[in-house]
Amino acid sequence: MSTDQYGAAITAQAREWPEITKIFASSDNYLNRILRGGSANLTIDVYGYDLTRTTVIAEQLATIARETPGSRDVRISQDIGRPELAMKIDRFRATALGLTMDSIALSLSTLFQGGVATQYREEDDQYDVLLRLDEPRRQSLEDIRRSEITTPTGARIRLDSIAAIEERMGPVTIRRKNQERVVTVEFDAIDRPQGDLLADIRARVAQEVLLPDGVTLGYSGMIEEQEKAERTMVMMIALGILLVYMVMAGQFESFRHPFIILFSLPFAFSGVAVALFLTNTPLSMIAYIGCILLIGVVVNNAIVLIDYINILRERGQRLGEAIVNSGRQRLRPVLITTLTTILGMLPMALSHGEGSETWRPLGIVVVGGLSVSTLVTLVIVPVVYDLMETRRERRRLEEKRA
Structure with missing residues (x-):
């Protein structure tokens, strides 16, 4: 079993304990998460100002993620919340009485938290005199509503005459991303390529989730970093092929012979695809590195x-x-080079120990690609060489006759 499988088994048992409300496991293997396509943190970002609406959408997404095979430890970043008092002030009425938001807040803070009214000095010691309501008068929500605020004219009015106060659940934290409020749904992929898992989730989200106005979705996490890395690796493979062609063109003093040599590369990559398919191995960063090694x-x-x-x-x-x-x-010489490389990579391709899932794609890619490319090198490359050279000689003879 891999570390991710052990973590899944432990969390499955721990969730049965009533004392635990939230738990997830992480292998803490950052290299494994970057290089392998099988277990990485995935994130769906729900953007929107209204946290109530975004939390509802996030719960729908979490349900879809839990029902999709291959996902585990589905969690929402937005906590349940904590009780808080919300006060909505009638600004027109407060302004008519000469009150500002700062003066109202300062008065309430003095009444219930206290404010330093003066200082008491005794010899060299100095003490603050804290002024606030008596303990029995600051116990309940009704005490807040009945509290009195002094206007600039000296009149005293009750707070509930200019403000509505209610008790509700508020967010513990408000997260922002790209200067927007965001609620994230996080989950891991296990025993399945993360690209396939996210593709299934995206398909269900497009069919089942109706986004209200002002709410948008974004997919991020390790899958985003892997997509960037894959684009970089594809560019490196293309650059490597170009550089190899340029070096061979200079060595052979011909543009035709390097092309014949590179003709074996597509067949080598087809061998890579077949090997990955037969072993049910995702195309990861390590597999891309194997492709670069295979070119040489x-x-x-x-x-x-x-x-x-x-x-x-x-x-x-x-x-x-x-x-x-x-x-x-x-x-x-060709068979010796091929067999020594294949035999050297076989232990890596066939290993099943701890951590082997990280490097196994490298061995599979090299073994599969070399097995096919060797046949191409010994059979198809000479045939292509014969066709191109025969055509060249025939054209040369026709030019001489002309």
Whole structure:
């Protein structure tokens, strides 16, 4: 079992205890969360000013997440709340009496919390004299409503004549993101790629959740960071292929032969896709790193074959004869390079110990890609070379005849 599976088993038992109201488990393996596509924190952000409406939407999203296979530890960032007193002041009436919001707040603070009226000095010691209502007169909500405030004209009025006071549940904290109020729904993915899990949740949200005006959704968390990293890795793979092509073009002094060598790369990537599909392994960051490693090994095998064909042709052998002899002479070096790499990666691809789920995609990618690319290098690359060179020679003969 992995650390995530152990955490899921422990939290499942702990939720049965009545003393526990909220619990979630984390493997605390940041590298694992970045590189692997199987268990990472996912977040759905609900933006909106009205926390009551956004909390209702967040609860609907949490229900959908709990019902989707592969999710665990679904939680809402907005707590249940705590009791608070809300006072809504009639500003027109207060202004007519000469009262401001500051004067009302200061009066209430003095009545119930107390204010320093003067100081008492005894020899070198100095004491503050705190003035506030007597204890029996500041016990209940009715005491607040009956409290009196002095206007600038000296008149005394009751607070409930200019304000409505009610007791309600208020948020413990108000979270903001991008300068907007936000309620987040957080959950983890287990035993399933997080991309597939989020895709299912998005499909259900689009069908079942009706967003009111002023409420929007945003998907973030580790999936957002992984998508950025995937775009970077794709760009690095493309840049790596371009740089390899430029180096080979300079080495062979030809734009055609490097293209023939790179012709084996699509087949190597098809082997990667088949290997990942058969092993039910998600395409993660480690898998992308394996693809970059695969480019160098696959190209190296093709270079060994094509370079020797060119050497034999320079020695005077015909095209077909050079291709056959090169395949015969370079079969052993190509197979040795491939087998040593595959055998070296097999323990990683077949491992099932603790932490192996992080690095297993690297071994699977290299083994699958090399297995297919070797066949392509030994069979299809010579065929493509023969077709292109035959066409080139035929065109040269036609130019001479013309």
